[in-house]
Amino acid sequence: MTPEDANNSPLWSFIPLDRYAKPPELTREIVRRGFWGLWDRLRLHDKVPSNRFGQLELHPIAKDLLQQAVGEPDWREAEPALDEECKDWLKSGGQFEPLHAVVGAPYSGTCFTVRYWGADKNWRVIEPPAAGQLLTGARDWLNAIDPADESPWVIPCLEKCYLRHHKGLEPVKELLEKLSSRRRATLVACNSWAWAYLHKAVQIDLVLPAPLAPAPFDRNRLKRWFQSLTRFADEAPRAFRLPNRELVMAPAVQADESGQEKEADFLAKLAAYSRGIPGVAWSIWRHSLRFTPGPKNDDGGGDSGEQEQTIWVTPWENLNLPGIPEENRGQLALILHTLLLHNGVSNRLLPELLPGLAAVLGQDLHKLRAAGLVELEHGEWRVTALGYPAVREFLEEGGYLVDAI
Amino acid sequence: MNDYSSLTKVLRDINQINFVRIFIIIIGAWVVMRMVERAVPWLAERLGGRFRLYILPSIPVMRLLIINVALILLVPTIIEPTLQNLAAIFAALAIALGFAVKDFGSSLVAGIVAIYERPYRPGDWVKIDRAYGEVKTVGLRAMRLVTPDDDTVTIPHLKFWDTNIYNANDGRRDLMCVTDFYLHPHHDGALVRRKLRDVALTSPYLNHERPIVVVLKEEVWGTHYKVRAYPIDCREQFQFISDIAVRGKAALLEMGVELGWRPLGAGAMVPAGDSKESLPRPERGAYSDL
Structure with missing residues (x-):
């Protein structure tokens, strides 16, 4: 794909899950991470974050400026891509293949996209039951789902319809049975970790074959997306640069100009x-942004013009991203894995899912929170976006079941 | 007198023997061996996961290499390294080993064979006679394993010649665990099998790449179920079995299934869950002890 093609291709698109390939890692980055990873494991290297880079002293960016530099993502932007992917399916009214599935990694926004998409089309949105209901065996939620219902359905969070508990598999089995007997269009969205588990536990792919997944965001897509999220109050174009003045991302208005840096x-x-x-x-990008205190926040370079101001980006090697604590790694892995399989678990449910760790859950969760790997949001513990890559790598190395994304 | 003169012919003149060099080689080899024995397990623990089982088995091989190098350096220091001299020395050593320290020599030889045949490696879970545990070290003369009750058992390699060695993981990271349930015979067997499978399937320790099998056998006292599954790491086998046992018991009680009793000897009855044999399978697939 030429750079022009890459720029003209849609920002959001969906591809078959089995064709998902993460953007390639640069060879020197593989070597660097491998070496420092081993060094860290042997505890021969303590990473001390520094905010000084040569003459520059970088500081965390103020909240309002950060909000302007990288606005909140709008997951509705992916709706047209989903429309495009489901075009033929929608035309046929789901007559031949009534069931479609979309599998998204944590923080991919898939659940929101599918929910908005269904709501915009006035499809019936099947909400998941309260988590406790799955354990009590209350059947109101399942009884309300009638496969003979003529309206098309959207199930935006299948991962919330099961629990990794001997009583938590029956509801999803029954739901899948109901879905398989349906003859009307139904779009199911599921978290990629739950999908991996349900694939092993209940062979979900037999009922929902060939799921889609949001296409990976490579360098080009990320750049275009971040540029679209930039909304400075003074509307002045700002470049994003490393402390050595290397350009990371030009302002969107300059993006199409020839002779770029x-x-x-x-x-x-x-x-x-x-x-x-x-x-x-998006989270790591926000985490990497810095500013220099002082009357002027410009880089002083003549090439970029006087109007251009600079947002500084912490060099990749100096980013202080969360890592896995050294103690009790086995216990921590069990907790992190459980959180990912359910895309977040409440304080009350966690001991039910990890009865063997009930006595130490509190202290382990606080240890993970202190390490920046988990957070408590809306009453649920979940793996943070910043910590997700490290957690996934840790679980994969540990031999745990991991997702396909 | 004649024997003495032939020995002196084999050995170098005492004035020619560099005792400082011998001392340095022996101490050096000993220090390097100790370093390997400490550094490799430390490195294996730091790296953890699958790397542990790749690295640990290298200890005996490295030790053998160090000994060989030390011998190669030592022999010419003590004797004139001609063919006749070497043959004479090794023949004398063989006779000495054969008569004086036969078992010790046999253990040494078995130790060398064990390095190549690998019936056990550091990190393996093995059962030899009545001892079951994780192999911690494979020494020159003996191996050491640590039982789940934290007892260290030293077993000479000599056992290797005439004893069956049960290796539960054989260099792999996982091993099959068997969880037993002893139930009253009046229940729906298909439902119980399904429930026990779900119990195993929802264990946080489960290795999803390996199969789960639930088998049962009708006995005179009730029904004996075995849940066979693999944990992710062999070190988690006891947590895994306990997890399945605790959650399985709760699930069965909720279903209204009565947990059974099994006979132990003539007339004595014990609750099934209290049996030590429900811990990992030393006796794989053996029903005869029930």
Whole structure:
């Protein structure tokens, strides 16, 4: 694909899950991470974050400026891509293949996209039951789902319709049975970790074959997306640069101009590290941004023009991203794996899913929170976007069941 | 007198023997061996996961290499390394080993054979006679394993010649665990099998790449179920079995299935869950002890 093709291709698109390939990692980055990873494991190297780079002293960016530099993602933007992918299916009214599935990694926004998509089309949105209901065996939720219902359905969060508990598999088995007997269009969205588990536990792919997945965000896509999220109040174009003045991302208005400055490979590294998951890349991007205190926040360079101001980007090697604590790694792995399989678990449910760790859950969760790997949001513990790549790598190395994304 | 003169012919003149060099070689080899024995397990623990089982078995091989190098350096220091001299020395050593320290020599030879045949490696879970545990070290003369109750058992390699060695993981990271359930015979067997499968399937320790099998056998006292599954790491086998046992018991009680009793000897009855044999399978697939 030429750079022009890459720029003209849609930002959001969906591809078959089995064709998902994370953006490639640069060879020197593989070597660097391998070497420092081993060094860290042997505890021969303590990473001390520094905010000084030569003459520059970089500081965390103010909240309002950060919001302007990288606005909140709007997952509705992916709706047209889903429309495009489901065009033929929608035309036939799901007559021949009534069931379609979309599998998204954590922080890919898939659940939101599918929910908005269904709501915009006035499809019936099947909400998941309260988590506790899955354990009590209350059947109100399942009884309300009638496969003979003539309206098309959207199930936006299948991962919330099961629990990795001996009582938590029956509801999803029954739901899949109901779905398989349906003859009307139904779109199911599922978290990639839950999908991997349900594939092993209940052979979900027999009922929902050939699922789609959001296409990975490579360097080019990330750049275009981040440029579209930039909304400075003074509307002045700002470049994003490394402390050595290398350009990471030009302002969107300059993006199409010829004779551009050569860009650093920061976004390529970010795309590979975040496995092409937009929400993960978005969090790391925000985390990497810095500013220099002082009356002027410009780089002083004459080439970029006086109007251009600069947002500084922490060099990739100096990013202080969360790592796995050294103690009790086996226990921590069990907790992190459980959180990912359910895309977040409440305080009350966690001991039910990990009865063997009930006595130490509290302290382990606080240890993980202190390491920046988990957060408590809306009453549920979940793996943070910043910590997700490290957690996934840790679980994969540990031999745990991991997702396909 | 004649023997003495032939020995002195084999050995170098005492004035020619460099005792400092011998001392340095022996101490050096000993220090390097100790370093390997400490550094490799430390490195294996730091790297963890699958790397542990790749690295640990290298210890005996490295030790053998160090000994060989030390011998190669030592022999010419003590004797004139001609063919006749070497033959004489090794013949004398063989006779000495054969008569004086036969078992010790046999253990040494078995230790060398064990390095190549690999019936056990550091990190393996093995059962030899009545001892079951994780192999911690494979020494020159003996191996050491640590039982789940933290007892260290030293077993000479000599056992290798005439004892069956049960290796549960054989260099792999996982091993099959068997969880037993002893139930009252009045229940729906198909439902119980399905439920026990779900219990195993929802264990956080489960290795999903390996199969889960639930088998049962009707006995005179009730029904004996075995859940066979693999944990992700062999070190988690006891947590895995306990997890399946605790959650399985709860699930069965909720289903209204009565947990059974099994006979132990003539007339004595014990609750099934209290049996030590429900811990990992030393006796794979053996029903005869029930």
